[in-house]
Amino acid sequence: MTTRIGKYTISLNQKPAIAGFGSAVGEKEGQGPLQEWFDNIYDDMHLGQKTWEAAESALMTSAISTAIFKSGTPKEDVNAIFAGDLLDQSIATTFGIKEFEIPVVGLYGACSTMALSLCMASLMVNSKIMDCAVAATSSHFCTAERQFRFPLEYGSKCTPTSQRTATASGAAVIKLDGDGPYINSVTLGKIVDFNITDANNMGAAMAPAARDTFNNFFFDTNTGPKDYDLILTGDLGSIGSELLYRLIEDDHPDFQSKHKDCGNLIYDPSDKSIIAGGSGCGCSAAVLCSYICDRMRTGHYKKVLFCGTGALLSPTSTQQGLSIPGIAHLVELTNTK
Amino acid sequence: MTTRIGKYTISLNQKPAIAGFGSAVGEKEGQGPLQEWFDNIYDDMHLGQKTWEAAESALMTSAISTAIFKSGTPKEDVNAIFAGDLLDQSIATTFGIKEFEIPVVGLYGACSTMALSLCMASLMVNSKIMDCAVAATSSHFCTAERQFRFPLEYGSKCTPTSQRTATASGAAVIKLDGDGPYINSVTLGKIVDFNITDANNMGAAMAPAARDTFNNFFFDTNTGPKDYDLILTGDLGSIGSELLYRLIEDDHPDFQSKHKDCGNLIYDPSDKSIIAGGSGCGCSAAVLCSYICDRMRTGHYKKVLFCGTGALLSPTSTQQGLSIPGIAHLVELTNTK
Numbered sequence: 001m002t003t004r005i006g007k008y009t010i011s012l013n014q015k016p017a018i019a020g021f022g023s024a025v026g027e028k029e030g031q032g033p034l035q036e037w038f039d040n041i042y043d044d045m046h047l048g049q050k051t052w053e054a055a056e057s058a059l060m061t062s063a064i065s066t067a068i069f070k071s072g073t074p075k076e077d078v079n080a081i082f083a084g085d086l087l088d089q090s091i092a093t094t095f096g097i098k099e100f101e102i103p104v105v106g107l108y109g110a111c112s113t114m115a116l117s118l119c120m121a122s123l124m125v126n127s128k129i130m131d132c133a134v135a136a137t138s139s140h141f142c143t144a145e146r147q148f149r150f151p152l153e154y155g156s157k158c159t160p161t162s163q164r165t166a167t168a169s170g171a172a173v174i175k176l177d178g179d180g181p182y183i184n185s186v187t188l189g190k191i192v193d194f195n196i197t198d199a200n201n202m203g204a205a206m207a208p209a210a211r212d213t214f215n216n217f218f219f220d221t222n223t224g225p226k227d228y229d230l231i232l233t234g235d236l237g238s239i240g241s242e243l244l245y246r247l248i249e250d251d252h253p254d255f256q257s258k259h260k261d262c263g264n265l266i267y268d269p270s271d272k273s274i275i276a277g278g279s280g281c282g283c284s285a286a287v288l289c290s291y292i293c294d295r296m297r298t299g300h301y302k303k304v305l306f307c308g309t310g311a312l313l314s315p316t317s318t319q320q321g322l323s324i325p326g327i328a329h330l331v332e333l334t335n336t337k
Numbered sequence: 338m339t340t341r342i343g344k345y346t347i348s349l350n351q352k353p354a355i356a357g358f359g360s361a362v363g364e365k366e367g368q369g370p371l372q373e374w375f376d377n378i379y380d381d382m383h384l385g386q387k388t389w390e391a392a393e394s395a396l397m398t399s400a401i402s403t404a405i406f407k408s409g410t411p412k413e414d415v416n417a418i419f420a421g422d423l424l425d426q427s428i429a430t431t432f433g434i435k436e437f438e439i440p441v442v443g444l445y446g447a448c449s450t451m452a453l454s455l456c457m458a459s460l461m462v463n464s465k466i467m468d469c470a471v472a473a474t475s476s477h478f479c480t481a482e483r484q485f486r487f488p489l490e491y492g493s494k495c496t497p498t499s500q501r502t503a504t505a506s507g508a509a510v511i512k513l514d515g516d517g518p519y520i521n522s523v524t525l526g527k528i529v530d531f532n533i534t535d536a537n538n539m540g541a542a543m544a545p546a547a548r549d550t551f552n553n554f555f556f557d558t559n560t561g562p563k564d565y566d567l568i569l570t571g572d573l574g575s576i577g578s579e580l581l582y583r584l585i586e587d588d589h590p591d592f593q594s595k596h597k598d599c600g601n602l603i604y605d606p607s608d609k610s611i612i613a614g615g616s617g618c619g620c621s622a623a624v625l626c627s628y629i630c631d632r633m634r635t636g637h638y639k640k641v642l643f644c645g646t647g648a649l650l651s652p653t654s655t656q657q658g659l660s661i662p663g664i665a666h667l668v669e670l671t672n673t674k
Contacts, residue, residue: 002466004416008440010466051657079341080525088425089651090445094528098662103345103525105453106664108427108443116442120457127464129339129347147653188417188440191431314426316484320388325435327443 002126006220008213009187012126015337019132019178020071021289024062026141026167029278029286032267037290039066045142045167053092056085056140056169059282060096063169064136067289071132071173078102078173079130082117085138086110086165086281087147092138096169102134111206111235112189113137114170114285115308115329121174122183122331131175138169139280148199148315161201163237163279166266170285172293181296181304181333185221189213191312193325199318202279203240206309209326210236211247213307217330218252225258229301232292233328234284234308235263237277262287284308296335304333339463343557345550346524349463352674356469356515357408358626361399362603363478363504366615366623369604374627376403382479382504390429393422393477393506396619397433400506401473404626408469408510415439415510416467419454422475423447423502423618424484429475433506439471448543448572449526450474451507451622452645452666458511459520459668468512475506476617485536485652498538500574500616503603507622509630518633518641518670522558526550528649530662536655539616540577543646546663547573548584550644554667555589562595566638569629570665571621571645572600574614599624621645633672641670 003011023038030041040062047055047062060083068075081100084107085092097104109116117135124130142152144165150156158164174183192209210233218224225231236244241264245256262284263277288306295301313324340348360375367378377399384392384399397420405412418437421444422429434441446453454472461467479489481502487493495501511520529546547570555561562568573581578601582593599621600614625643632638650661 002464004466004468053653053657084443084445086426087651088653089423089447089649091649091651091654094649094662095654095659098528098530101527103527104664105457105525106421106445108421108445109441110426120442123461123464123466127339127460127466129341129460129464131341188442190438190440191435193435312426312428312431314424314428316390316425317428317432320390322432325431327441 008216009185009220011185012122012183014126014176015182015184016122016125016174016176017178017180017182018172018293019175020067020173021293022063022066022070022171023286023290024059024169025286029166029168029266034266034291037294052140052142056092056138056143057096059169060092060136060138063171064134067171067173073132073173078132078134080105081134082107082120083136084108084113086144096138109327110310110312111279111281112308112310112327112329113281115306115331118331119186119188119329122186125174125176133174134171136171137281137285139165139282141165141167144280158275159200161239161276163202163263163276164274165280166278166283168282168286170289172289179297181293181335182337184332184334187213187217187330189328191325191327193323195323197323199313202311203237204243205311205324206236206326207240207243207247209328210244210307210309213328213330215251225252225254228258228303228305230260230304231258232304232306233261235279236261236309237263237279239276299335302335306331306333345553346522346557348522349459349520351463351513352519352521353459353462353511353513354515354517354519355509355630356512357404357510358630359400359403359407359508360623360627361396361506362623366503366505366603371603371628374631389477389479393429393475393480394433396506397429397473397475400508401471404508404510410469410510415469415471417442418471419444419457420473421445421450423481433475446664447647447649448616448618449645449647449664449666450618452643452668455509455668456523456525456666459523462511462513470511471508473508474618474622476502476619478502478504481617495612496537498576498613500539500600500613501611502617503615503620505619505623507626509626516634518630518672519674521669521671524550524554524667526665528662528664530660532660534660536650539648540574541580542648542661543573543663544577544580544584546665547581547644547646550665550667552588562589562591565595565640565642567597567641568595569641569643570598572616573598573646574600574616576613636672639672643668643670
């Protein structure tokens with residue numbers, strides 16, 4: 001059923017399918033280059049809700065509902081939802097999924113959570129523990145700013161390394177059969193701590209973890225960047241991507257030529273308000289569960305590595321002067337079984 | 338390998354073993370009736386660390402190290418740690434496990450997290466996705482008070498329904514073979530919202546979710562309380578337990594006679610500072626991974642249901658006047674394969 005390849009990578013012999021995918025984003029994300037691929041674009045940052053937190057929950061509800069609908073699966077047939085977000089106690093997830101009345105596995109991996117939820121959901125389906133599982137994450141610019149940084153009303157300036165938390169959610173329905181893309185293998189990441197302490201430079205905190213997971217995957221599978229059409233990270237942003245190139249070039253000099261980052265894909269490159277790209281665990285979820293899955297179905301991309309990268313910090317750890325460890329989980333996608 | 342029984346319950350045909358278990362607790366927990374079963378008791382609430390958060394991380398490190406040691410498994414053979422805590426962005430877990438350099442699946446289920454981590458770890462081992470997985474959680478009275486309620490320095494009085502967050506961590510090493518107890522089946526819970534809004538009455542928020550999961554399990558397996566030596570919840574406390582009896586007595590009038598709650602077991606019943614029992618996701622972890630596992634190995638208990646119950650609130654959701662949904666995950670344990 002599942003076979004461990006090397007120390008870290010698990011091969012899924014059934015190649016479970018992303019049978020349906022859905023995305024929901026805010027206004028700025030909806031004005032970006034991926035506009036035509038997003039399912040639901042909301043111009044109101046409140047999505048008609050009283051609070052930004054409730055708006056983030058509504059984004060997740062929207063993405064999951066769309067993914068389930070597009071998969072053609074009755075909601076009652078979903079065995080579990082694997083989901084998480086960036087808010088304290090994953091509260092956006094709680095209120096975003098409770099109306100589905102489906103068993104829940106709450107996950108936390110900061111911005112790596114979409115990759116982690118895909119890992120867990122696909123392992124469950126491949127081993128026939130579940131027939132159908134949903135993977136989903138969300139984030140919201142306004143909820144993240146006031147939780148991790150400053151109240152928006154302060155009008156704080158961004159530092160040159162800061163990434164904008166995307167107002168976005170993405171969801172994937174995993175089943176044994178479906179139109180794909182298909183999940184070929186997964187690699188779970190270790191926590192890697194390079195003693196970065198600048199909470200406005202999360203790319204630097206995550207890049208060493210991304211290198212660790214990529215190196216483990218390439219070693220375990222005896223492959224390299226040349227074997228893939230696209231290597232997608234989410235979300236290192238522009239600074240973190242550059243750091244990753246420097247960290248990995250000795251081992252894999254062709255890495256950069258295959259690499260894109262969801263945080264760099266989601267916003268209009270001419271938008272001066274975006275500094276070092278996007279972030280937030282809804283960013284990579286929305287980019288994967290729209291443009292990337294669609295481009296794989298049409299055959300534009302055939303073999304894709306999707307690596308979610310998370311910065312494991314909290315306001316408390318930042319105030320206490322602690323380092324920001326990183327983590328990265330990886331999913332190997334193919335467009336045929 | 339794994340078989341779904343009914344809609345919610347998954348049977349584990351290999352009956353994976355808790356091959357090693359470890360516990361680490363604070364002074365007050367160490368003075369309670371389970372004193373002789375705890376592995377590591379720390380009289381210093383700081384565990385020699387600079388902050389309470391770092392102390393909570395050290396508790397988790399202590400419990401996991403002990404569990405791995407007692408299982409006789411080299412650390413290098415552990416495929417993944419499934420872990421979580423109550424703090425924002427699960428920061429106690431991040432710093433509690435990073436030194437192990439083992440892949441991590443971060444989980445969030447409030448006080449249900451130990452049951453959730455046991456569900457995930459045992460499913461992975463039963464399906465041979467992993468040879469060895471660790472399940473662990475932690476909580477700390479001082480970190481939880483200042484995060485969820487008031488700074489300790491305020492000297493706030495407790496309400497009559499309040500539960501004390503246990504300073505505790507528990508860890509279990511799951512493998513196909515070992516001395517046990519053994520995991521026979523698991524039931525993942527749905528979010529259940531009874532519109533409780535009192536953040537000092539979490540028992541009331543969790544009891545309806547516990548009823549839902551117990552009823553799903555009993556229905557799926559065609560069993561009832563009479564078929565088990567012990568039905569253990571963690572942690573409804575005294576108020577939540579009484580509420581659960583009222584909610585479930587029509588369906589299962591013999592439930593109360595088999596039931597104990599980890600929040601009621603961990604503290605000295607004569608301690609006047611304990612109001613409605615203990616809570617915190619380390620509470621049930623430490624009780625299970627000491628007294629209960631030991632009593633199952635000696636044959637005192639043969640069939641045990643362990644149901645973790647979580648109150649899905651955050652300081653933000655409380656301040657916004659939202660309800661507190663509950664969730665409960667269940668693990669069926671036996672003392673023979």
